[in-house]
Amino acid sequence: MENTKDESWHPLVEGDESRHDPLDEVANADHRKFLITALIGLVVLIALPFMVGDYYVSLLSEILIFGLLVSGVNLLLGYTGLVSLGHASFMGLGAYATAVIAALLGYPVWIAMLASILISLLIAYGVGLLSVRTKGVQFLLITLAFGQMFHAIAEKTRVTGGDDGMTNIPRIDLGFIGLDADHDRVFYFFVLFCFVVAMAILRRIVESPFGRVLVGIRENEKRMLAMGYSTFPYKALAFGISGMLAGLAGSLWVQHSFFVNPHIMTWEMSGEALLMVIIGGSQSFFGPLLGAAFYVLAKDLLSEITEAYLMFFGLIFVLVVAFFHGGLAGFAGKVSERFTRGKSGGEERQ
Amino acid sequence: MTFFLFNLLNGLQLSMLIFLMAIGLTVIFGLMDILNLAHGAFYMAGAYFGYVVFQGTGSFWIALAVAPLLPLVLGFLLQYFVLQPLIDRGRSAHLDMALLTFGLLFFTIGLIDLIFFETLGLTFMSIDKPAGLGSYVDIGTFYPAYRLFIIAVGLIVALIVWLILERTVVGAVVRAGVDDREMVRAMGVNVYVVFASVFALGCGLAGLAGVIAGAELSINISMGVQILIPTLVVVVLGGLGSVKGCFFGSLIVGMTETLSQAYVPALALFATYLILAAMLIFRPQGFFGRTPKSV
Numbered sequence: 001m002e003n004t005k006d007e008s009w010h011p012l013v014e015g016d017e018s019r020h021d022p023l024d025e026v027a028n029a030d031h032r033k034f035l036i037t038a039l040i041g042l043v044v045l046i047a048l049p050f051m052v053g054d055y056y057v058s059l060l061s062e063i064l065i066f067g068l069l070v071s072g073v074n075l076l077l078g079y080t081g082l083v084s085l086g087h088a089s090f091m092g093l094g095a096y097a098t099a100v101i102a103a104l105l106g107y108p109v110w111i112a113m114l115a116s117i118l119i120s121l122l123i124a125y126g127v128g129l130l131s132v133r134t135k136g137v138q139f140l141l142i143t144l145a146f147g148q149m150f151h152a153i154a155e156k157t158r159v160t161g162g163d164d165g166m167t168n169i170p171r172i173d174l175g176f177i178g179l180d181a182d183h184d185r186v187f188y189f190f191v192l193f194c195f196v197v198a199m200a201i202l203r204r205i206v207e208s209p210f211g212r213v214l215v216g217i218r219e220n221e222k223r224m225l226a227m228g229y230s231t232f233p234y235k236a237l238a239f240g241i242s243g244m245l246a247g248l249a250g251s252l253w254v255q256h257s258f259f260v261n262p263h264i265m266t267w268e269m270s271g272e273a274l275l276m277v278i279i280g281g282s283q284s285f286f287g288p289l290l291g292a293a294f295y296v297l298a299k300d301l302l303s304e305i306t307e308a309y310l311m312f313f314g315l316i317f318v319l320v321v322a323f324f325h326g327g328l329a330g331f332a333g334k335v336s337e338r339f340t341r342g343k344s345g346g347e348e349r350q
Numbered sequence: 351m352t353f354f355l356f357n358l359l360n361g362l363q364l365s366m367l368i369f370l371m372a373i374g375l376t377v378i379f380g381l382m383d384i385l386n387l388a389h390g391a392f393y394m395a396g397a398y399f400g401y402v403v404f405q406g407t408g409s410f411w412i413a414l415a416v417a418p419l420l421p422l423v424l425g426f427l428l429q430y431f432v433l434q435p436l437i438d439r440g441r442s443a444h445l446d447m448a449l450l451t452f453g454l455l456f457f458t459i460g461l462i463d464l465i466f467f468e469t470l471g472l473t474f475m476s477i478d479k480p481a482g483l484g485s486y487v488d489i490g491t492f493y494p495a496y497r498l499f500i501i502a503v504g505l506i507v508a509l510i511v512w513l514i515l516e517r518t519v520v521g522a523v524v525r526a527g528v529d530d531r532e533m534v535r536a537m538g539v540n541v542y543v544v545f546a547s548v549f550a551l552g553c554g555l556a557g558l559a560g561v562i563a564g565a566e567l568s569i570n571i572s573m574g575v576q577i578l579i580p581t582l583v584v585v586v587l588g589g590l591g592s593v594k595g596c597f598f599g600s601l602i603v604g605m606t607e608t609l610s611q612a613y614v615p616a617l618a619l620f621a622t623y624l625i626l627a628a629m630l631i632f633r634p635q636g637f638f639g640r641t642p643k644s645v
Binding site: 267 | 379385432436441444445446448449450452453454455456457458459460461463464467468575579582583586590616619620623624626627630631634
């Protein structure tokens with residue numbers, strides 16, 4: 001069943017725009033729903049930092065940064081059906097790349113950020129080329145293996161401080177618009193800007209024919225192969241893009257916390273990213289973001305009571321996998337559906 | 351030469367410890383398609399319960415005999431009352447069960463942290479080695495007797511598992527189940543009881559490994575994850591579901607970890623992963639694994 005050779009990269013429906021498809025109406029309704037949700041979310045994200053204290057602004061930045069990471073993880077898990085247990089290493093890669101280029105080599109932070117996005121894309125694509133040959137449990141283990149290797153390299157490298165990591169990483173210089181990113185509120189808006197741009201691009205990707213092929217792979221890879229799609233390059237590129245998002249998250253993380261150490265590359269971190277995706281709901285675009293918000297806030301609340309917060313997350317995770325397959329997003333979707341249906345007097349679509 | 355012998359025995363000792371973990375994991379996967387990531391949790395359950403029993407009775411041997419019963423019973427309950435019903439209700443054995451047991455691992459780590467560290471204030475514990483095994487044996491070099499004991503236990507368990515699987519009716523049922531579950535069911539075997547029993551025995555062996563490790567290594571919160579990763583590597587190297595592969599896989603991983611640490615420390619942290627990555631790229635089904643059944 002090897003067909004990695006042919007280079008078919010054609011979109012799913014070529015020159016098919018004129019075709020009238022009853023499904024288009026559903027797609028349009030979905031798109032409208034997406035825009036409304038996105039707009040409400042954006043307004044909330046812009047308004048919130050003016051209503052809460054400094055501490056919570058910093059938590060909000062954390063949520064957005066983890067949101068980028070888990071959206072990347074979800075491109076593989078939710079859209080393509082591949083469970084990666086090594087994505088923290090790409091976050092670490094982005095973080096270390098930014099730290100080295102900005103703090104050690106002294107280049108401006110924006111160059112460091114662009115470079116770390118590119119580096120994480122390339123390395124993730126390379127890792128993807130090797131690992132997407134496998135799937136299921138083997139894929140989980142090979143990503144774990146690569147993750148552990150990167151972690152080991154980070155621990156062994158002297159220039160970056162080995163196990164202790166690096167401190168005093170600068171934040172981006174926003175002097176050209178007269179702002180100082182060292183203020184948490186200003187930095188939050190910078191993170192929000194990166195977040196919105198990345199999410200818009202990601203939405204374009206998953207709605208494109210490329211994204212459709214990924215969903216096809218998740219649903220039935222054999223059928224996609226039978227239809228003539230060489231699935232291998234699609235999966236490898238999806239892996240690369242998802243690693244790139246993780247890299248961007250790492251690059252922002254290191255500026256947010258001013259330091260980096262190998263701890264952000266551990267497999268526990270990758271596991272926590274999976275927790276966020278599953279708790280939030282893997283098969284929706286916004287679900288993982290809800291998961292990230294839930295995770296950061298709940299961790300903050302729980303850590304006041306107990307250090308053993310993992311116990312609660314583990315339990316919630318088990319319950320979600322066992323009973324609430326859609327996660328938080330699936331739950332919210334059901335509630336809103338019931339709500340709208342109740343308002344429109346039980347009128348059923350289709 | 352004595353340095354080499356010393357390291358060889360250390361490698362063998364680690365191999366046997368990993369083997370006790372991996373044998374359960376691989377048979378469970380072969381039979382039920384479940385990648386039990388909570389295996390590390392059962393290992394911890396064995397070690398911590400062993401510590402409690404040891405504190406209560408003062409005897410290593412009682413702890414060794416009693417403590418694996420907890421993971422054994424928990425494993426049976428988990429498979430029979432949680433995992434199997436969920437699979438019957440349409441959750442995928444492959445993905446969902448791996449995720450669920452992964453959550454369970456996190457839960458157990460948190461729970462143990464809460465009980466032993468936050469409540470009792472214990473961090474690094476250990477079980478005392480039994481009298482007679484605490485000393486060193488002269489075999490050209492002075493070698494800890496307890497590590498020879500670990501090697502012996504590993505070899506004995508390997509022999510027993512092999513005998514059961516190859517020479518008894520129960521073993522025949524299990525082997526048949528690995529090959530074709532539905533057929534075994536059609537032959538009138540209650541596969542659910544077989545599944546749960548095998549799951550329980552695998553968890554019991556993980557618990558046994560936990561108690562044994564508790565007297566040699568320290569009992570701490572990260573022990574489960576520490577042993578789980580080489581175990582997973584073994585299972586993949588040997589081929590999922592293969593007992594023979596599991597034994598040789600354990601030897602490869604145990605030896606690689608120990609010898610690389612002794613001779614090329616720079617490589618030690620990722621030698622095993624290099625082997626794993628190479629393996630998955632060139633022979634994803636493992637040394638002794640068969641190519642997956644075509645659907």
